[in-house]
Amino acid sequence: MQCARHPQVETFVRCGKCDQPICPSCMVAGPVGVRCRDCSRQNLDAIMRGSPRQYLLAAVWAFGSALLLGWLTHVSFFWFWLGGVYGYAVGEATLRGGGGKRGLAMQIIAGVAAAAGSVAWAMPLPLGRLPLAVLLAHPWSLVAFLANSPWTLVGLGIGVVFSVMHVRYI
Numbered sequence: 001m002q003c004a005r006h007p008q009v010e011t012f013v014r015c016g017k018c019d020q021p022i023c024p025s026c027m028v029a030g031p032v033g034v035r036c037r038d039c040s041r042q043n044l045d046a047i048m049r050g051s052p053r054q055y056l057l058a059a060v061w062a063f064g065s066a067l068l069l070g071w072l073t074h075v076s077f078f079w080f081w082l083g084g085v086y087g088y089a090v091g092e093a094t095l096r097g098g099g100g101k102r103g104l105a106m107q108i109i110a111g112v113a114a115a116a117g118s119v120a121w122a123m124p125l126p127l128g129r130l131p132l133a134v135l136l137a138h139p140w141s142l143v144a145f146l147a148n149s150p151w152t153l154v155g156l157g158i159g160v161v162f163s164v165m166h167v168r169y170i
Contacts, residue, residue, distance in 0.1 A: 004036070015039055048169065050101035059109050061097025062163075066090045066117025072159075083155035087162025090114045094167050102169040114163040118156040 003009045003023035011023045016033040028040035050058070072086040094110040095102070 048101065048103035050098055050103075050105070054098045054101055055105060055109065058094045058098030058101070058106055059113070062090055062094040062109050062113035063116065065093035066113040067120055068117075070117035070119075070121040072155075083158030084162045086118070086155075087114055087159040087164075088166050090117065090159070091163040091166025094163070102167055106167045107164045110163040110167045111160050114160045115156060118152075118159055 001011060001021045003011050003026060004020040005026050006023050009023040009025075011021050013022055013024075013027065013034060014020060015022055015036040016030075017035055017039040020036055022034070022036045026036055027034045028037055030040055066086075069086050069089055072082040090113055091110050094106055094113065098106055098109075
C-alpha cells in the first residue's frame with residue numbers, strides 16, 4: 001500500500017483515527033498511537049485556538065488582575081515568592097478569561113499583562129503612580145528607575161516567567 005500524501009513511498013502503517021496509509025515522514029506519535037498530521041492537529045486546535053472574543057476576555061482578565069496585583073513584585077524582601085504568586089495569578093486569570101484556551105497568543109497576553117501590571121506600580125510620583133501617557137512619552141525614565149531598583153526588575157521577570165509558563169501547553 002502507498003502513503004496517502006507520498007504515493008511513491010510504500011508503507012504498512014495506517015492512521016489510528018482516519019485509517020489512511022501514512023509513511024514515516026507523515027507520522028505523528030500520540031498517546032494512543034500513530035496518526036497522520038491532519039488528525040493529530042485536530043486535537044490541539046480545540047485547546048490552542050480561541051475566538052476573538054476569548055482573546056479579548058483573556059486580555060481584560062489578565063490586565064485587570066495584573067493591575068490589581070502588580071504591587072506584589074515590588075515588596076523588597078519577598079520579591080521571589082510574591083513575584084511567582086503574582087505571575088501564577090495573572091496566568092490563571094488569563095486562562096479563566098479565555099475559556100481555558102492555551103497557546104502562543106495566550107502566552108503573549110499573559111506575559112505582556114504581567115509586565116504591564118508590574119510596571120504600572122514601578123514609579124511612585126508625589127500624586128500617585130506614573131500615568132501611562134508619561135510612561136510612553138519618557139520610557140527611559142522607567143529604565144533608569146528599574147536600573148536603580150534591581151529587585152523590582154527581578155520580581156518583574158519572575159512574574160512574567162510564571163505567568164507565561166502557567167498558560168503554556170505542556
